[in-house]
Amino acid sequence: MKHDLTLDHVKIEARDLLRGLQGRDPEAFRRRHAVEPFTDLSNPALDCARFIIVREHVQRNESLAVNGGGYLYAPSTSAKS
Numbered sequence: 555m556k557h558d559l560t561l562d563h564v565k566i567e568a569r570d571l572l573r574g575l576q577g578r579d580p581e582a583f584r585r586r587h588a589v590e591p592f593t594d595l596s597n598p599a600l601d602c603a604r605f606i607i608v609r610e611h612v613q614r615n616e617s618l619a620v621n622g623g624g625y626l627y628a629p630s631t632s633a634k635s
Contacts, residue, residue, distance in 0.1 A: 568603040575603065585610065 574582025575598040586595060586602075589609040593602065 564604055564607050567607045568600055571606060572598055572600055572603040589613070 571582055571585065573579075575586060575595055583595075586593065586606055589606045590602075595602070
C-alpha cells in the first residue's frame, strides 16, 4: 500500500481486495482478519473492503509515529480551566 493514500488509491485497492475476498484468497482473508476479525464475510461488500484498506493505512501511520518517536499530529497543549 502506498503511503500517500488518495480516494482513487482506496477505490482501486478495495476492488482488488474485494476480488480476493470473493475468490477466497488466503492473503485477502489474512488482511481482513488483521483489521476486523469478527466480520461475517460470507458475502463481502465493497464498503467492507474500503474499510479494511483505510484501517490498514491508519494502523501503518500509527506504527510509524510510535516507532519513529514522532507524532502524526501535535497534541493539544491548551488545558480548559
